[in-house]
Amino acid sequence: MADTANVEIDDKLLKKRLDKALFKNRSRAFLLVLPLLLFLLVAFIGPILYFLSHGFIDKTFAALMPQTTEALSEWDAVSDPTEEMFAAVVADMVVARKNKTIGRVATRVNRDKPGTRSLFTSSARKAAKLEAPFSESLPAVKKDWNDIEVWQAMKTASRQYTLGYYAAALDMKVNADGSFERQDEKRRIHMTLLLRTMQISFLVTVFCLALGYPVAYLLATLPARTSNLLLILVLLPFWTSILVRTTAWIAMLQAQGVVNDLLVFFGMTPDDARFSLIYNKTGTLIAMTHILLPFMVLPLYSVMKGIPPSYVRAAKSLGANNWTAFWRVYAPQTIPGIGAGALLVFIVAIGYYITPALVGGQDGTMISNIIDDHMRKSLNWNLAAALGGVLMVIVMVLYYVYDRIVGIDNMKLG
């Protein structure tokens, strides 16, 4: 009886001690990864989430035109603007003019109703001198203030949380009453570019696989000395700047470039009808395939290196011909490498930016070039964030599909 009690106490004690020791180990491990975790949070995940939030949140108008925002919130977007709304706009413009923020307001509204920028900047200049009733004095400065679309654009702009940018990223627009509608045909561009981005990325992945598979096979099967040399040939371009490799392709492929010169020399094309190999989709495909090739070769190589040659020999000794031995025995074992390489190439390609910008011309540019355009030229960072968000969702969906079909565990990076 006493013995069992003792054992029970020991059991509890032991369990406690074990838990304590495990906890110690776990917290030690956690502390070890903590710096990396913090770094990722602060330098990677945080900024991405913050920037993506720009796609939903836009407080520009509400923050800089507070009275107008309040006055507009009660307006039904159909009836004529009231005197209070006019008075609020004038009062806000006086302050915004003084703080030099009127330009931001003007830019914001201009996105929804093009051509209104100067309406705001020039009216603001005179706002301080205006007298009531403002519903008469403000339109006297610029008659556009009688245009109900201007007020509707302001109402749209005054929403702090908006789906407008994500809608714009998918070639839709939000009306003042909150309904969605397809963008005018003249201004539809993002869907075209998203589809083209997917198409180019897919083709680049296929080309990389077609070119990279034999190379990786050679690397894995040749004697060490030769294969090391080959490996350096694969790695050397990998270490060269993308910019250098891209401009090298320009020199190679342009109308007066090496490739066309050779073709003309061998009489394969007349001098006045040289091929357009660059500044179009062809150029983007060639240059990107070359640049992304190592991302395919290296995972394939590391997988193939681990396949014992005895398997193929065994298959042959059991009566398989070369093709069957390769297709039924060797190729299935390389699927983890193919999966890793294809996923790497595709995901890097989908966000590719420098190469298409340099050699893409008009039909070889991709969605990231438009994102860049909104970052640097139109300064519409909200739309850039929304486009980035759409791209990220696409990548995650593809990742999920890949996981369902191939299985993410069935992937070997090296």
Add this chain to the structure above:
Amino acid sequence: MKRVTTVLAAGLAAAIGTVNAADTITIVSWGGAYTKSQVEAYHKPWIAQTGNFVVSEDYNGGLAEVKAQVDAGNVKWDLVDVELSDAVRGCDEGLLEEMDISALPDGDDGTPAAEDFLPGTYTDCAIGTIVWSTIYAYDASKMDSAPATIADFFDVDTFPGKRGIRKNPKANLEMALMADGVPAAEVYEVLGTEEGVERAFAKMDSIKDHVVWWEAGAQPPQLLADGEVVMTTAYNGRIFNAVASEDKPFEIVWDGQVWDLDLWVMPKGAPNKEAAMDFVKFSTDTKRLAAQASWISYGPVRKSSAPLVGSFHNKPDLDMGPQMPTAANNMKNALQNDFEFWADNQDQLNEQFNAWLAK
């Protein structure tokens, strides 16, 4: 970002020990032959005079970097060379420091700066330096007959071959309308209507399949030299420099030119305001503006500089006067870029242009 340091001369000056506390200012401009003209005419003499340092950086225009630096409260740039529409927009958005024209030195003939500068060449936040122009140029050695009008640029039947065009609606839509027969004075009126925009894009459609698009100012002379295009739009100074310094057989067609200004602006919260302002005063005086015109064919914005404009810096018989966008002979059919039109319609036309490109 390419970083060209012009600190050598400054290092010497500092080593001699004439100055105790040297400032280093960062000046951002468009690179290539243009930045070189500024380094030669402004930076080097200023460094020699003040013992300060200048770090020269290149960019491709636009306000994005300025906005990013100001919004983040981490401003690295002291002065930026911008186009007029960006100067106005940046000022409206509170991204730029104010600059007072009355702080600038009088012209050499005693005219106060505010009157010496050509009308519209300074704003509350920006001080102009040069008049530049978008023109088109061709390689004379590769053309059977010489194109002479803006309409010829859009005429691929009479003048077959590829065209180089900046990947941007600005100046292109104007040129398309002028080529379609709209007089320069009415271009912006027409472009302000939906039909006008349609008309401009329709004209662009007629050469779309023959276009090589460029983005950086240094590209068009290269495209011409490589034989990649037979004609290209370009900034006039870049073509001039290829001709003057590299003896390229390029010819400029001034008909239908679209001219614009470049101005100094200071991002809000620039780290070395005083030294930078001193540089602005120095670089925009009568002599310096005239000196820059001996390095590149961009016209000085001070009236008092015009008579001082001489010949190309290493070619005494190459008179710069007739090379300027503002020379009477070149202004016969010319259009000034309307910054207000572009400030109003830039976003929409950019979108439409991109959509048109992708079609």
